[in-house]
Amino acid sequence: MDDYTWQRRLRARRTQERRRLSLVFLLLAACIGAVVWYFFFFIRTPEYALEQIQAAITERDGEKFNHYVNAELLSSRAYDDLTVDLFAYDSELTPKTRAMFEKFYIMIKPQLAEGIENAALNRITTGSWNLPEGTDILKGRQLGIDFERFLERSQVRNTTLAKVGKVEHNGRSATADIEIIEEYTKTPFTLQLAMEQAEDGHWQVAYIKNYKAYLDKIAPLQNKDIADYIAATQDIVNDSNERFEVFQARFKRLNSSKSGHLTKQQKVNIAALIEDDIIPSLQGRQSQLDAVEVPAGAQYLAPAYGHQQKHPQPALSAVPHSFP
Numbered sequence: 001m002d003d004y005t006w007q008r009r010l011r012a013r014r015t016q017e018r019r020r021l022s023l024v025f026l027l028l029a030a031c032i033g034a035v036v037w038y039f040f041f042f043i044r045t046p047e048y049a050l051e052q053i054q055a056a057i058t059e060r061d062g063e064k065f066n067h068y069v070n071a072e073l074l075s076s077r078a079y080d081d082l083t084v085d086l087f088a089y090d091s092e093l094t095p096k097t098r099a100m101f102e103k104f105y106i107m108i109k110p111q112l113a114e115g116i117e118n119a120a121l122n123r124i125t126t127g128s129w130n131l132p133e134g135t136d137i138l139k140g141r142q143l144g145i146d147f148e149r150f151l152e153r154s155q156v157r158n159t160t161l162a163k164v165g166k167v168e169h170n171g172r173s174a175t176a177d178i179e180i181i182e183e184y185t186k187t188p189f190t191l192q193l194a195m196e197q198a199e200d201g202h203w204q205v206a207y208i209k210n211y212k213a214y215l216d217k218i219a220p221l222q223n224k225d226i227a228d229y230i231a232a233t234q235d236i237v238n239d240s241n242e243r244f245e246v247f248q249a250r251f252k253r254l255n256s257s258k259s260g261h262l263t264k265q266q267k268v269n270i271a272a273l274i275e276d277d278i279i280p281s282l283q284g285r286q287s288q289l290d291a292v293e294v295p296a297g298a299q300y301l302a303p304a305y306g307h308q309q310k311h312p313q314p315a316l317s318a319v320p321h322s323f324p
Contacts, residue, residue: 046167046174046195049203054161062125069205070196075117079109081212082154108143112150119151129157152300155218158183165190172197175209185221185296189214225297232292240285247278 049068056065065071083105093101105112115138123129131148132138138147151157165177174195181188192209208214254270255262262270294302 044197044201044203046169046176046203047164049195049205050164050167050176053205054164057124060125060127062121065121065124068203070207071117071121072113074205074207075113075120076109077207078154078211079113079116081208081215082150083109084212086153104144108145111137111143112145112147115147116151116154116156120156153219155182155215158300162188167195174203176205180214182218184299185218185225187218187221189217222297222300225295226301228295229292229298229301233289236285236288236292240281243281244278247273247281 052064052068055061056068083102086101086105115132119129119131129151131151137143159180159182162179162181165179167174167176174197176193176195178191178193179188180191191211191214194206194209195203196206197203250273251270254266254273257263257266289302
């Protein structure tokens with residue numbers, strides 16, 4: 001190989017090596033830039049906060065969820081929108097009665113807002129919606145309301161995230177569009193989340209700007225379906241209530257005792273009433289209800305969809321459960 005050819009190949013090899021080194025440096029710089037962008041810029045954006053909220057739900061991480069959601073403010077603002085919406089479709093309320101109810105819901109706001117917050121956080125950490133238990137003041141009707149129905153009315157249990165839309169920045173505040181679906185009626189909607197930047201630079205969801213608009217869209221759809229379902233099952237309920245009123249009267253007579261103790265024959269008669277009449281009637285009633293098609297928005301009322309039975313109960317439900 002002559003000297004010219006050797007020098008040419010050597011220059012070509014050196015050029016190739018320089019290109020390779022340049023490419024390595026470019027890739028290294030890109031990686032460093034990506035790391036710097038991620039840790040110093042992206043984690044201080046609303047988009048990152050939204051990603052972390054989704055991750056918290058997937059990972060059942062309540063601490064992470066609370067870091068990126070101002071749950072107290074969110075539940076407080078949602079409560080205000082929800083309680084206003086509660087009376088929006090009741091034309092029978094007089095102004096005086098409406099004012100009385102509004103004052104009542106203002107009085108119990110701390111307990112109910114906290115209850116919504118705790119229920120949502122419990123859903124994050126356990127994966128299920130659990131009702132208040134033990135000595136919780138929201139258990140049963142201690143505050144004069146049905147907390148489960150209140151929670152259902154909030155739509156939180158039957159709303160699912162479809163995708164995150166655009167995010168508009170405005171200094172230390174932002175608005176994020178979240179596309180959701182109300183699962184009962186399969187109604188799509190776009191929620192607008194108000195987001196704020198904390199002092200340490202991370203972002204939080206503060207409240208829902210158009211939550212009331214969401215309720216106003218969904219509530220009429222559900223109310224119509226519920227009304228249709230009640231009308232379709234009213235004859236079944238009325239007939240069964242009449243039948244169970246007769247059973248209740250018989251049950252009370254069979255439990256009558258001057259001494260306070262039931263005779264052996266009374267116990268036999270009570271057992272026969274329950275086994276031969278009450279249970280078959282309950283099963284027949286349920287079979288009739290199951291045969292009625294449930295409108296989409298009335299699924300909460302129907303036991304076939306996994307909720308506690310919400311149908312008007314037969315008169316026998318008032319009978320105590322402590323007989324021997």
